[in-house]
Amino acid sequence: MLKFLLRRFANYLVLVGLAACLGYFLAASSLHPRSNYELRNPRPSQQSIETKLNELNLNDRTPLVKRFTRWGTHFVQGDMGKTIQERPLWEEMKRRMGVSLRLLALGSMIGAVAGVTLGVLGAVKQYSWFDHGSTAWSFLILSTPVFLLAVLLKVAAYKYWNSHVPTGWDLYFVGEYTPNLGGGFIEAFRDRLTHLIVPTLGIVLGQIAFYSRYQRNSFLDVMGADFLRTAQAKGLRRRKALIKHGLRTALIPMATFFAYSFGLLLVGATFTEKIFAWHGMGEWFIDAINTNDVNVVAAVIVFQAVLILLAGLVADVLYAALDPRVRIR
Amino acid sequence: MAVVKEPEVLAPEAEETTEVVSRGRLVWRRFLRRKLAIGGLVVLVAMFVLAFAGPHLTHWKTFDQDLDNTLQGPSLRHFFGTTQLGQDVFVRTMAGLQKSLVIGLLTAFFSTGTAAIVGASAGYFGGWVDRILMWIVDLLLVLPSFMILAILSPHFRGKTWLLFVLLLAAFSWMITARIVRGLTLSLREREFVQAARFMGVPSYAVIFRHLLPSMSSFLIIDATLNVGGAILAESGLSYFGFGVQFPDVSLGTLIADGTPAALTYPWIFLFPGLCLIVAVLAVNVMGDGLRDALDPNSSAVKARTMK
Numbered sequence: 001m002l003k004f005l006l007r008r009f010a011n012y013l014v015l016v017g018l019a020a021c022l023g024y025f026l027a028a029s030s031l032h033p034r035s036n037y038e039l040r041n042p043r044p045s046q047q048s049i050e051t052k053l054n055e056l057n058l059n060d061r062t063p064l065v066k067r068f069t070r071w072g073t074h075f076v077q078g079d080m081g082k083t084i085q086e087r088p089l090w091e092e093m094k095r096r097m098g099v100s101l102r103l104l105a106l107g108s109m110i111g112a113v114a115g116v117t118l119g120v121l122g123a124v125k126q127y128s129w130f131d132h133g134s135t136a137w138s139f140l141i142l143s144t145p146v147f148l149l150a151v152l153l154k155v156a157a158y159k160y161w162n163s164h165v166p167t168g169w170d171l172y173f174v175g176e177y178t179p180n181l182g183g184g185f186i187e188a189f190r191d192r193l194t195h196l197i198v199p200t201l202g203i204v205l206g207q208i209a210f211y212s213r214y215q216r217n218s219f220l221d222v223m224g225a226d227f228l229r230t231a232q233a234k235g236l237r238r239r240k241a242l243i244k245h246g247l248r249t250a251l252i253p254m255a256t257f258f259a260y261s262f263g264l265l266l267v268g269a270t271f272t273e274k275i276f277a278w279h280g281m282g283e284w285f286i287d288a289i290n291t292n293d294v295n296v297v298a299a300v301i302v303f304q305a306v307l308i309l310l311a312g313l314v315a316d317v318l319y320a321a322l323d324p325r326v327r328i329r
Numbered sequence: 330m331a332v333v334k335e336p337e338v339l340a341p342e343a344e345e346t347t348e349v350v351s352r353g354r355l356v357w358r359r360f361l362r363r364k365l366a367i368g369g370l371v372v373l374v375a376m377f378v379l380a381f382a383g384p385h386l387t388h389w390k391t392f393d394q395d396l397d398n399t400l401q402g403p404s405l406r407h408f409f410g411t412t413q414l415g416q417d418v419f420v421r422t423m424a425g426l427q428k429s430l431v432i433g434l435l436t437a438f439f440s441t442g443t444a445a446i447v448g449a450s451a452g453y454f455g456g457w458v459d460r461i462l463m464w465i466v467d468l469l470l471v472l473p474s475f476m477i478l479a480i481l482s483p484h485f486r487g488k489t490w491l492l493f494v495l496l497l498a499a500f501s502w503m504i505t506a507r508i509v510r511g512l513t514l515s516l517r518e519r520e521f522v523q524a525a526r527f528m529g530v531p532s533y534a535v536i537f538r539h540l541l542p543s544m545s546s547f548l549i550i551d552a553t554l555n556v557g558g559a560i561l562a563e564s565g566l567s568y569f570g571f572g573v574q575f576p577d578v579s580l581g582t583l584i585a586d587g588t589p590a591a592l593t594y595p596w597i598f599l600f601p602g603l604c605l606i607v608a609v610l611a612v613n614v615m616g617d618g619l620r621d622a623l624d625p626n627s628s629a630v631k632a633r634t635m636k
Contacts, residue, residue: 019471026480139617143609145561147568148584148602151591158592267475271565275588286569289479297480305471 001320008316012309016302020075023301024068024294033058033084033292056082058294071298084293092284093299099176100280103272104265104307106200111207112258118208119215120247123223135216138209147271150202154275157198173198174277199276203268207261214257219250252322259315263308359622366618372611376604380426389417391424391578400594410596412586422601425580428573429560430608432494436559439498441505441552445544448509449536453517463510466503474500475565482571490577497562505551512544546623553616557609564605580605 033056037049044052053059057070074081080089122131141149157171172178172195177188222228223246231241270282277283281300288296350358360366387408389395395407395415403410409418451462469477477500485492516522517540525535541548560580566572567581575582580601587598 015467015471018468022468023472023476023480026477030481030483032483139610139613140606143557143561143613144606145564145568145581145609147565147588148598148605151584151588151598152602155591155595264473267473267565270475271568274569285476285479289482289571301472301476304473304476308471 004320005313005316008313009309012312016305016309019305020298020302021068021072023305024071024298025064027294027297027301028064028067031289031292031294031297032060033294034060036084036292056084056086056295058084071295080299081295083296084288084291089295089299093281093303096279096281096284097303099278100266100269100273100282102196103199103203103269103278103280104262106196107203107269108207108258108262108265110200111204112211112254114204115208115211116215116251116254119212120219120250122212122216123219124242126220131216134212138213141205141209142213145271146202146206146268147275149205150199150272150275153198153202170194171198176278199272199278202272202276203265206268207265210261211254211257215250215254218253219246222246222250225249248322252319255315255318255322258318259308259311262311262314263304266304266307356622360618363618363621366615366622369611369613369615369618372607373615376426376608376611377430380423380430383423383426384420387417387420389420391416391420392576393417393420403596409600410594412597413590418597418600421578421583422580422604425578425583425601426604426608428490428577428579429563429581429605432490432497432563432573432579433556433560433608433612435491435494436497436501436563437552437555439495440502440555440559441548443498444502444505444551445509445541445548446536447502448506449513449540451506452510452513453532453536453540459510462506466506469500469503475562478562478566479569479571482566486574490573493563493572497559497566501555501559501562505555508547508551509544512547513540516540516543550616550620550623553612553619557612557616560605560609560612580608 034049034053037044037052050059050061054062057067059067071081080093083089083092118134122134125131144152154173157173162170176195177192178195223242225246228241228246231245232238236244266282269280270286272278273280273283274286281303284296285300287293288300384390389407393416395411395417397415398407398411399413399415401407401411407417407419409422411417412421447462447466451459474497478496481496485496522535522539525539530538563572563579564581564584567579568585570582570585573579573582583601584598584605587594587601591598
């Protein structure tokens with residue numbers, strides 16, 4: 001098992017490396033950091049522009065390959081360079097990764113559990129009002145872009161929740177916490193919680209819709225399988241047979257979907273973070289493109305590739321754990 | 330997505346004995362049985378008509394400003410209200426809808442086309458062609474197309490939106506190509522393909538005349554569902570200003586324009602938003618119905634036969 005995982009890991013590592021290179025080349029060739037300085041008013045002297053660009057490894061007069069080797073060698077040594085505001089990139093990245101991962105981990109975990117539960121219930125009670133309702137609901141959510149969902153949630157929290165709920169439990173939709181709040185631990189905890197709910201919902205709703213659709217279909221397939229009938233014929237109760245034998249089998253394809261959707265979650269989070277003013281990786285990516293910050297764009301690409309790698313590995317482990325036919329030596 | 334209650338599904342032998350029906354008729358009949366899918370088709374056609382005929386219902390143009398009536402709610406003068414600049418939200422929404430629908434259709438067409446050709450070539454030729462093509466697919470799958478396109482956006486700033494369509498298609502074909510490759514691998518060994526090969530039919534003709542038509546159901550379903558995906562991708566990129574650029578408008582840019590005032594003047598973002606949801610929903614529902622009609626192995630149909 002370990003050997004298999006190591007081999008997969010090596011395989012993923014190569015892909016991440018390639019993705020990082022590709023990301024750097026794309027960013028360095030299409031962004032234009034020089035314009036940041038040239039458009040400044042008053043315009044800095046030509047020489048100081050060149051010095052600054054050279055210092056940040058952003059000078060487009062240096063050949064792309066040369067810039068890339070410099071970025072690559074520094075990167076391998078653990079130095080990711082500086083942001084265009086000349087701050088150390090890694091310091092900022094650490095903070096932002098925490099913000100993003102909190103949102104992504106919570107969102108995907110709650111989404112996966114709730115989605116799988118809904119999907120199973122929908123399949124067991126096929127064609128009931130509950131099934132129709134949840135199918136219609138997930139179709140609706142899956143047809144709504146994340147940014148629209150986020151804005152709608154914002155409006156709903158503002159118009160319906162906050163005007164009917166006693167103050168202190170208002171839901172916030174700007175930032176992660178109230179600056180200069182004061183108060184003790186409980187105050188701070190409640191404050192964070194009320195800031196967390198709406199953005200997390202923005203991610204969770206889509207995840208629930210995604211998982212419940214697939215889980216419903218996969219559970220329907222399993223429910224007709226012979227082994228479940230056999231299990232019941234041998235005296236197992238239907239509920240127990242469904243949970244013990246059915247659910248495990250139906251979850252197998254979910255492992256792949258989990259890898260796929262967790263890897264892509266950061267894209268959805270860019271909208272959520274941007275709209276709710278969370279200073280995470282997604283927001284950083286968008287801002288970096290707008291400020292022509294090649295180093296930051298490359299760093300976010302690496303982060304994204306690593307996320308996909310981790311999700312792929314987790315999926316491999318889950319797959320092996322769920323499917324008794326998978327026996328790797 | 331089976332809401333229709335009839336449990337009977339035509340078994341293959343029943344088709345042959347009772348009457349001879351062409352596959353097209355059969356598929357059409359099965360499609361018609363799904364009322365929701367029909368609804369999707371009707372809504373989609375209606376949206377197309379509305380998007381192109383709608384602007385003629387009022388004399389306002391996309392960039393006209395009615396400065397006496399800025400930030401007014403929906404009324405007879407402005408069906409969907411006006412923006413901060415007094416622009417007519419209805420006309421702008423229709424213009425955005427036009428662009429989004431056309432981009433969705435074109436992108437889906439190009440993306441499924443690319444996927445079909447790449448996947449079929451990889452599967453049919455095998456060997457190093459397969460290895461290289463699949464390697465490219467793997468590489469492109471590590472980086473989400475959203476990020477690649479966002480990074481590339483400075484390249485198509487100020488250029489025609491058709492370039493954007495091509496790029497959108499260029500980065501959204503990978504998963505379909507994988508599936509097409511899988512289908513090709515099994516079709517390749519079938520008698521009719523082998524026969525064509527041994528008769529000396531050139532490879533491209535085998536692919537276009539024998540392989541791809543055999544998986545046309547899958548390709549049609551995929552293209553339909555891709556329309557929805559493309560509309561969502563386009564609007565997402567446009568929302569951040571990485572997609573459709575001024576002076577063109579799409580539903581994404583309109584929603585982005587309306588978002589800052591979402592709490593105070595909701596109609597500016599609500600109407601384009603609703604149009605977007607309805608359009609994508611219609612496409613998805615239709616694609617789902619098509620899948621059930623075209624593909625007898627799809628899970629909804631299977632589930633029904635098992636009862």
